[in-house]
Amino acid sequence: MNEFDRQPWIDDARALLDESAQAIDAATLSRLNRARQAALAQRRPRRRAAWWLPAAGLACSGALLLAIVAWAPLRPTHPVDAAPGSGAAVLSAETDAVAGDDSFEFYQDLEFYAWLDAQEQDSDG
Amino acid sequence: MTTIASTLPRDLPTPASTADRANVATTSDSTLDRFLKAIERRALRMAELATGNREEALDLVQDAMFGFVRHYAEKPAPEWTPLFYRVLDNRLNDWHRRRRVRVRWIDAFVRDGETDTDALAQVPDPADPGPLLRLAGTQAARALDSALTELPLRQRQAFLLRVWEGFDVATTAASMRCSEGSVKTHLSRALAALRRRLEAYQ
Numbered sequence: 001m002n003e004f005d006r007q008p009w010i011d012d013a014r015a016l017l018d019e020s021a022q023a024i025d026a027a028t029l030s031r032l033n034r035a036r037q038a039a040l041a042q043r044r045p046r047r048r049a050a051w052w053l054p055a056a057g058l059a060c061s062g063a064l065l066l067a068i069v070a071w072a073p074l075r076p077t078h079p080v081d082a083a084p085g086s087g088a089a090v091l092s093a094e095t096d097a098v099a100g101d102d103s104f105e106f107y108q109d110l111e112f113y114a115w116l117d118a119q120e121q122d123s124d125g
Numbered sequence: 126m127t128t129i130a131s132t133l134p135r136d137l138p139t140p141a142s143t144a145d146r147a148n149v150a151t152t153s154d155s156t157l158d159r160f161l162k163a164i165e166r167r168a169l170r171m172a173e174l175a176t177g178n179r180e181e182a183l184d185l186v187q188d189a190m191f192g193f194v195r196h197y198a199e200k201p202a203p204e205w206t207p208l209f210y211r212v213l214d215n216r217l218n219d220w221h222r223r224r225r226v227r228v229r230w231i232d233a234f235v236r237d238g239e240t241d242t243d244a245l246a247q248v249p250d251p252a253d254p255g256p257l258l259r260l261a262g263t264q265a266a267r268a269l270d271s272a273l274t275e276l277p278l279r280q281r282q283a284f285l286l287r288v289w290e291g292f293d294v295a296t297t298a299a300s301m302r303c304s305e306g307s308v309k310t311h312l313s314r315a316l317a318a319l320r321r322r323l324e325a326y327q
Contacts (some may be wrong), residue, residue, distance in 0.1 A: 002287075003246070004316055009323055010288060016266045017289050021166040028179065032165045035187035039194045040154050 129140055157198055161190055168213055171285050174273045175217045185220060188309040189213040207292065214282055265323075270323035276315055279303075283311035284319070285294055 009060050024032075106113075165186060172182035172189075189212045197208040224269065273281055286297045287308070297312075298305045 004271060004288060004312075007298065007316075007320070009320065012265065013269055013319070013323070014289055016269050017285075019168050020266060020270070024169065025168055028169070028183070029166075031183055032169065033162075035183070035190055036161045037159060039187070039190035042191065043154060043157075043194060043198060045319065105130055107169075 137209045156202070157194065158310055159203070161193075161209075164206065167198070167290070168209070171213065171282070173215065174281060174285075175278060176220060177274055181220065181223040185213070185216045189218050193218070206290075207296045207300045209305055210286060210290070210292075211302065214301055217278060217282070261302075269319075272319050275322075276318060279307075280315035280318070283308050287312050 168186045168189060172185040173179060176182050176185065189209065192212040192215075193205075193209045197205065198214070198320055200208060273284070276284065282301055283297060286292045286300055287294070292300065294305045294308050297308045301308065301311075
């Protein structure tokens, strides 16, 4: 037994304190309940931080870039379905003419080739 | 005497072995919930006696619950009660420190402003019995509440933990983070002060 347990007023004090703790109103108990639930909520497993999202994004971007690089050279250079005389066909022909040195020389010597062709036809005839 | 230990559900884990400790490491929320539910009323009363204000007391108890769950939930259940009161005691000490600083600043500001407002009037009256015991109504309860509120923080904590909670000297010292000698001194002074205040009601 503690030295203070021999003092009768101590028991009264305990009883009064117990009574006051039991007399807490419902609204306060409700707030205590919310506080308790909030405290416990921090133990529940939260969604892990999405640390992998930037890495996944980077990988997807890299894969997309590779696919574009690998696929682009396989595309036909000339638009197949461009109608003759259409703007697209003319543009394509002009682009080819400017793009290739051989083609450019061919067009420069076009008159020579025409003369050569005529000579060959004459000799055949 | 009713203590938290006696009000706790009987199926709370009482680990003694390593295996038990492993079980405690995965303490379920429901076990922890029951513990906090059993202790929250007393904790609120202690905080209310320390602050003289219900709202402040609720904030402090909620802070203590958060701190306890964060740091000590995985400890063995028999250690929970003193650990919870240690967290609460820390919060109460912090609150008193902040209040002292606030009162000092308010006092300095008021002097500079040469107004007639009394800064100390803004501080809760320690002799005010508080809303709880005003409702409880009995004169003895009111007197006890006032007497406890007027005690210095450490004396009041020593009294409440030793006498109301039923802790032994060592557990009280651990909860208050002081020596056992200090607990005895605080308790002795608290008992003397309370006896003087309450002798009219004996």
